[in-house]
Amino acid sequence: MSAIQARYFDGKSSAARETSLELDAQGVLRVRGEGIDCSWPLAEVRVSDRIGASRRYLDFPDGSKCETADNDGVDRMFAGQVPAASNLLPRLLHRWESGLRYALAAAAITVAAAVAAIFWGIPALAKQVAFALPASTESLLGRDALAALDHFIFKPSRLPPERQEALQKLHAAMLADLTAGRVGGGGYRLELRAGGRAGANAFALPAGIIVMTDELVALSKDDRELEAVLAHEIGHLRQRHILRHVLQDSVTVLLIAVTLGDLTSLTTLAAAAPTLLLQAKFSRDFEREADDFALGHLARRGISPEVFAAILQRMEDNRPDGKDAPDFLSSHPGTRERIERATAKR
Amino acid sequence: MSELYRPGEPVALQFKGSAGEYFRIWIVNLCLSVLTLGVYSAWAKVRRKRYFYGCTLLQGAAFDYLGSPMAILKGRIFVVAAFVAYALLKEVHFLIGIVLFFAVAAVLPWVIQRALQFNARNSTHRNVRFGFRGTKMDVFAVLLIGALLVPFTLGLGYPLYLAMKRRIFVDNSSYGNQSFAFSATVGDYYLAAMKLSLAFFGFVLGSLITFGVGLLPLYLLLRAYAETSFARLAWRNTHLGAIGFDCGWTTGGLFGLYFLNTLGIIVSFGLLIPWAAIRTARYKLERITLHSAGGLEGFLASAQESVGAVGDEAGELLGFDFGL
Numbered sequence: 219m220s221a222i223q224a225r226y227f228d229g230k231s232s233a234a235r236e237t238s239l240e241l242d243a244q245g246v247l248r249v250r251g252e253g254i255d256c257s258w259p260l261a262e263v264r265v266s267d268r269i270g271a272s273r274r275y276l277d278f279p280d281g282s283k284c285e286t287a288d289n290d291g292v293d294r295m296f297a298g299q300v301p302a303a304s305n306l307l308p309r310l311l312h313r314w315e316s317g318l319r320y321a322l323a324a325a326a327i328t329v330a331a332a333v334a335a336i337f338w339g340i341p342a343l344a345k346q347v348a349f350a351l352p353a354s355t356e357s358l359l360g361r362d363a364l365a366a367l368d369h370f371i372f373k374p375s376r377l378p379p380e381r382q383e384a385l386q387k388l389h390a391a392m393l394a395d396l397t398a399g400r401v402g403g404g405g406y407r408l409e410l411r412a413g414g415r416a417g418a419n420a421f422a423l424p425a426g427i428i429v430m431t432d433e434l435v436a437l438s439k440d441d442r443e444l445e446a447v448l449a450h451e452i453g454h455l456r457q458r459h460i461l462r463h464v465l466q467d468s469v470t471v472l473l474i475a476v477t478l479g480d481l482t483s484l485t486t487l488a489a490a491a492p493t494l495l496l497q498a499k500f501s502r503d504f505e506r507e508a509d510d511f512a513l514g515h516l517a518r519r520g521i522s523p524e525v526f527a528a529i530l531q532r533m534e535d536n537r538p539d540g541k542d543a544p545d546f547l548s549s550h551p552g553t554r555e556r557i558e559r560a561t562a563k564r
Numbered sequence: 565m566s567e568l569y570r571p572g573e574p575v576a577l578q579f580k581g582s583a584g585e586y587f588r589i590w591i592v593n594l595c596l597s598v599l600t601l602g603v604y605s606a607w608a609k610v611r612r613k614r615y616f617y618g619c620t621l622l623q624g625a626a627f628d629y630l631g632s633p634m635a636i637l638k639g640r641i642f643v644v645a646a647f648v649a650y651a652l653l654k655e656v657h658f659l660i661g662i663v664l665f666f667a668v669a670a671v672l673p674w675v676i677q678r679a680l681q682f683n684a685r686n687s688t689h690r691n692v693r694f695g696f697r698g699t700k701m702d703v704f705a706v707l708l709i710g711a712l713l714v715p716f717t718l719g720l721g722y723p724l725y726l727a728m729k730r731r732i733f734v735d736n737s738s739y740g741n742q743s744f745a746f747s748a749t750v751g752d753y754y755l756a757a758m759k760l761s762l763a764f765f766g767f768v769l770g771s772l773i774t775f776g777v778g779l780l781p782l783y784l785l786l787r788a789y790a791e792t793s794f795a796r797l798a799w800r801n802t803h804l805g806a807i808g809f810d811c812g813w814t815t816g817g818l819f820g821l822y823f824l825n826t827l828g829i830i831v832s833f834g835l836l837i838p839w840a841a842i843r844t845a846r847y848k849l850e851r852i853t854l855h856s857a858g859g860l861e862g863f864l865a866s867a868q869e870s871v872g873a874v875g876d877e878a879g880e881l882l883g884f885d886f887g888l
Contacts, residue, residue, distance in 0.1 A: 225625060227691030232740060234625060234690060266628075269611060270585040272618025273626035283691050285626060311611075314592050321588040324595040325835075331598045 222295065224276070224286035226254055239276070239284060241295050247276075249284065265296055267308035270315070336470055341503075344465035348458040363423045364409065372411035375432055382410055385430070388441060392448060395519070396456075406455055408448070410435075418536050420447050422454035424461070437532055445519075446512055446526035453511025459504045509556055527560040574810065574855040579846045581619035583839040589615055590838040606637035620849055622689065631686040639682075643675075673704040684737060698736035706732050723753040730798050739804060748801035756793050763789050781823070788818035799852060812851035821847050 221238040226249060228235075237251030241260060248257040256278075264277040274292050276284040286292065314320050375382060389408040406426040413419055413431030421429045428451045430444070438444050454460070513523050534553040593608035610633045617627040646668070677700045684696035706729050713721035727750045734746035767786045771779045792813045799811035825840035 229691045232690040232692045267611070267614070269615045269618060270589055271580065271582070272615050273621075273628070274618075275628060281691075285628075285691075311592065315585075315588040318588070321591050324588075324591045328591065328595040328598050331595075335598070 220291070222286055222288045222291040224249075224284035224288070226251055226284050227282060229281040229283065237284065239286075239295070245298070247295075249278075260296070260299060265292060268293065268312045340466050340469050341462070344462045344469065345458075347465055348461040351461065363425070364427055364429070367421075367423075367429070368411070371414045371416055372429070372431075373414060374412065375410035376412055377410060377432055377435060381435070384441075385410065385435070385444065388445060389428075389448060392445065392452065392515070396452070396515075406452060418533055420451050422451040422460070426455055428452065428455070434533070437536060438529060440525065442521050442525045443529035445521070446516055447529060449512035449515040450508045450526075452515075453508035454504065456511065457504070457507050459508070463501065463504070505556075506559075509559060513560060523560045527557040530557055530560065574853040575623060576851070576853045577849045578621040579619055579849045580621060581616060581842045581845060583842045586615065586842050587835075587838040590841075603637065606640060607633040609633070609636060616845060617687070620845075622854070625690050628688045629686055630688060631682065635682070639679075646671075673700040673707055676707075677703045680733070689739070692740040695738040695740075696733075696736055697738065698732055702732045702736065723757040724750055726757075726794065727753040734798075734802050742805050745803045746801055747803065748797055752797055752801070756797055760790055760793065784822050784826070785815070785819050788822060789815045792818055807854050807856045810853045810855065812853065813848065817847065817851075 221240045224237055224239055226235040226237040227233070235252045235254055237249050237254060240248050240250070242248065245260045246257050247260050247263055249255070258278050262279050266275040266277070268274060268289055271287075271289065273285050273287055274289055276286070276292070278284075314324065377385075386408060389406075393406060406428055409427055409429045411429055411431055413433045416431060418433035418437045419431050420434055423429060428448065430448070430451075434447065435444065438447075509526075512526060516523055516526060530553055589611065593604075593611060596604040597608050610629065610631055613629040613631065617629040620627050649664075677696075677698060680696045680698065680703075684694040687694045706725070709721065709728055710725045714725055727748065730748070731746045734744045737744040763786055767782050770782045792815045795813055796811045799809045802809045821843060825836075825843065828836040829840055
């Protein structure tokens with residue numbers, strides 16, 4: 219077997235000595251060079267893992283070691299050794315890292331595992347956790363949300379008091395219906411506001427608050443339409459969508475931070491940009507769930523799903539910019555898709 | 565290699581890593597980290613550090629990283645457990661949160677000191693270990709200046725904090741029995757900070773003139789300038805016995821590096837992260853030079869392993885690791 223050229227360091231000083239290493243037939247490694255001649259049974263020599271073309275180290279029992287760039291030579295020397303379990307893994311790792319094809323397979327597995335985690339694993343986990351947490355958790359999140367919206371966007375409702383009372387009655391009746399039907403989810407509050415910039419719209423806020431704007435009430439032709447919209451928002455609250463959204467977002471960001479951890483902040487930012495698209499996907503799933511809840515409610519009450527489709531269409535036509543964003547970017551599924559889903563329920 | 569070396573001439577670090585090779589190491593690390601829900605990341609970190617250390621050469625001899633993945637995993641579990649306990653307990657009562665905040669503040673210097681020690685003890689060159697002998701009181705003093713003085717002086721204390729931080733780090737570091745020493749004064753740091761604030765004015769002005777279009781490139785330029793000036797200041801004032809250091813980074817060089825890195829990472833959806841890491845390491849390392857009037861080789865070969873720097877002791881340390 220050919221000899222390996224290596225630099226010998228005794229571990230007491232930083233002085234380097236050029237040596238050559240040779241393995242004899244009895245499995246004894248002989249180190250010979252400037253003022254050095256010693257030998258060790260190969261089984262007592264610890265060899266560092268092979269990582270790319272970086273330098274390799276042979277550690278001897280007395281604390282001295284050899285450094286060499288001859289990775290193949292070291293592998294040949296230790297090839298006859300029965301690999302201990304602890305050495306098997308590094309060998310496998312090196313083989314995996316050696317081929318471009320294996321590396322591409324690793325990339326595919328990583329992407330598949332990450333996609334599975336982000337699209338199924340984390341949402342399922344967030345759902346479990348959100349339903350296990352008491353309702354008070356959400357009110358902690360949204361204590362000041364309504365006050366902030368009141369300050370920046372909304373004005374007090376200008377609907378006549380008797381109209382407001384009628385809408386509150388409708389809301390209360392729906393909650394009673396949900397409780398009676400053992401669907402659960404009481405304790406939600408309806409707030410009426412002049413929408414300002416938000417226009418004809420309805421929102422579910424954490425802490426169980428539903429906001430409906432005067433503009434939406436004016437837009438509706440029938441209280442059954444408002445009932446459909448209310449049911450959609452109750453669906454959001456009942457399914458704990460806000461808490462689930464917060465949990466999913468933070469866990470996803472944490473996962474990305476841990477796995478891509480060795481980056482500077484700037485490059486992390488660049489790599490995290492695709493998560494914005496993912497967030498849009500999450501909320502579209504939530505919108506679908508809320509739509510399904512609303513349609514279920516309408517079916518129980520014997521109201522045609524066309525009613526929901528009608529108000530959706532009118533909200534869409536009433537939108538100031540008037541155009542739909544491409545589906546993959548928007549947080550709501552395209553209105554046409556939602557209307558189709560509603561009418562398909564007939 | 566040593567035969568090319570002429571006494572008295574500056575010697576640069578060499579970096580032998582390649583982007584293609586590191587890509588394969590990186591992607592396997594990433595794959596196993598994701599599949600093990602992050603547990604493997606401790607092993608991945610060691611493998612990554614060993615690759616970069618093993619590719620960095622001084623006078624033909626490489627560096628080596630000896631940190632044990634198990635120690636790093638334990639350190640990470642400790643930090644995560646402490647964080648979760650804090651997050652949960654502060655919800656129970658706000659007073660518990662305040663008490664825990666001070667408890668964390670009291671433990672932090674110890675954790676940082678251990679992390680610096682772990683990193684130094686586990687780094688070797690020519691089979692001689694680096695060391696860090698700073699105490700937790702040293703770290704505490706620096707943190708106190710950072711946390712108290714800087715906000716209360718509206719940032720005027722920041723250069724003082726930077727100078728203190730570097731001095732504590734360098735003065736307490738060693739290679740074998742040789743100590744590093746730091747010679748920059750606080751005044752040097754204030755001068756650099758003054759130039760930086762002028763550059764910051766240019767950044768604000770340029771962003772306004774270009775109506776915000778130039779914001780991102782100008783920010784990268786400002787960052788490159790800040791990093792270059794403080795790195796040069798730090799390296800030129802670092803000494804190891806008779807050896808001095810120099811740093812040849814330039815603002816333009818770092819700007820070009822970061823600009824292309826950012827562009828490449830965005831365009832490749834992150835696949836060029838390893839390429840960016842290798843380019844950055846090559847640029848930064850190969851522009852660090854060592855010089856000594858009396859010759860480098862003799863000095864480098866004469867460092868003795870310091871007494872008490874035993875591997876076992878380093879192995880017992882929890883592997884706290886932050887970007888320190």
